Amino acid sequence: MSKDILVQEYSSNYQAHVLDLILHIQQVEYNISITEEDQPDLFVIDDYYQNGTGNFWIALNNEEVIGTISLLDIGEDQVALRKMFVHKNYRGQTYKTASLLLHTALTWARKQQLHAIYLGTTPQFLAAHRFYEKNGFSSISPGELPERFPVLEVDKKFYKYVIN
Structure with missing residues (x-):
């Protein structure tokens, strides 16, 4: 296994691999009852995420999709961080x-001159909570979310990152 991780913008030839990675983490690792039908955005990533000030990236190791992250344009120079997933073998300090x-x-986000990034996550993702907090995200209440922030049913914990 190489430690050479490449992060690049998503292209549709990786769609099936992205779907497989995300569903495996949600369903198998965290036992969240969510299906691909519950996430229609995963079938139109380029149209849904890659417009306005949004984008979607994948992390690759030897052409294998091992991670994803996206920013969804929600207007007013704000984005929602969505679909941050990393294959369990590539988590932690070894691969970063x-x-x-x-x-x-x-x-x-800085190049797009955005003001803030918001995200919602599930209570089960404790390591993710620590990761976001360590990286400058502040916990906020649901009432502090922008009106256009897409709250998912599984989202119960919310964060904000102010871009300087």
Whole structure:
């Protein structure tokens, strides 16, 4: 296994691999009862995420999709961080895949001159909570979310990152 992780913008030839990675993490690792039908955005990633100030990236190791992250344009120079997933073998300090993905998204957000990034997550993703907090995200109440923030049924914990 190589430690060479490449983060690049999503292209549709990776669609099936992205779907497989995300569903496996949601359903198998975290036992969340969510299906591909519950996530129609995963079938139109380029149309849904890659417009306005939004984008979608994948992390690759030897052409295998090992991670994803996206920013969804929600207007008023704000985005929602969505679909941040990393294959279990690539989590942690050895590969720093999550950090590479987040750095890519934050760099993009700064170049787009965005003001804030919001995200929702599930209570089960405790390691994700620590990761976001360590990287400058602040916990907020649901009432502090922008009106156009897409709250998912599984989202119960919310964060905000202010871009300087």
